[in-house]
Amino acid sequence: MTPLLELSGVSKRFGGLDALSGIDLKVMPGQIYSVIGPNGAGKTTLFNMASCLLHPSAGQIRFGGQDITGKPAHLMPRLGMARTFQNLAVFKHETVIDNILTGMHTHLKTGILGAALFWGPTRKAEIAAREAAEEIVEFLEIETIRDVPVGTLSYGLQKRVELGRALAMRPRLLLLDEMVSGMNQEETEDIARFILDIREERGITVMMIEHDMGIVMDISDHVAVLNFGRKIADGTPQEVSAHPAVVAAYLGVAENAAGGQP
Known part of the structure; x- marks a missing residue:
């Protein structure tokens, strides 16, 4: 099956800062695909490049099998991509x-x-x-x-x-940037239900950035984890939650150095 969205070796540099480095990921049709990571990991930068608000410094982005690297953002809704934003835009x-x-x-x-x-x-x-x-x-x-x-x-x-x-844009791919941030438990549960219904009833693939690990683990098919601009793990929610690098990134556990003490 052809990925609906595919990033190959995607990097983004702002001056001397590498916001993202060599990101590879594939979002398959029908998935709920989550991108998680600590603050400043590069998640929103990744979304901005996937939706062509930013253009990558290196690498290729394909949507529906079409190379969209460097395309203008206003073309994305016509191709079948829609998104929400971390800060309200109504x-x-x-x-x-x-x-x-x-x-x-x-x-x-x-x-x-x-x-x-x-x-x-x-x-x-x-x-x-x-x-x-x-x-x-x-x-x-x-x-x-x-x-x-x-x-x-x-x-x-x-x-x-x-x-x-x-x-209303009739997307094939819906990008949700921290949809439940700032919501109470009841509102969060409502949004989780809507996301599942969007996939099941409307056949829309969903890719989301989320800090709420409850919703990520409950409804995601696949999870990618970013830290300091690099992908450190991806897989099912169960695989990712048990990955040592993910535990270290979220809990701040120092890595052992050549047999030394942490």
Whole structure:
């Protein structure tokens, strides 16, 4: 099976700093693939390169078998990639439904005349987009707040709206950057359930950065671990959690030096 996303020897240098060095990974269709690691390990830099917000200093990135290395970021939604961000990126003065509708723009094709007159194919496309947005609202269980300005909602609900906007892009691959950061236990459990449903019901591959090890170990098929810009382990959650290098990275255990004391 061809990987949906493949990074081969990917590195990123900022001046004299190696943010990532020689990263190889493959995300297969249908997986929930997690990237974990301590703060500053290079996780968000990896996501920014996978979504072409940053271009690698070396290496190759392929999406759906196509080389996307160096491609402009605005092409990614059309190719089937969507993402959320570590810091909220919603239109706070707009309603929930309008925020979700903005995710549809990539798939709405109309001319100036059609938009001005709002007839024919333009009207049909708008109606279809609104029906799809309403379906996402129902899927994420936010019907009661569909007409509420997003800025008045709790942090957890705003994150859910951002997730809905990403789903509106109809992605094949969904990148989630610390989706449950700052959420309480109930909100975290809701997001975990939605991620599983996104994969099972919508057939969307999910790649996520996450610090919450509970959600990582519960729902991930594959986990890659970064530390100081390098991949130090990857495998199933069980394999990774028992890997000595991962334990050392998370617990700060010093390595033995040539038979010396730690």
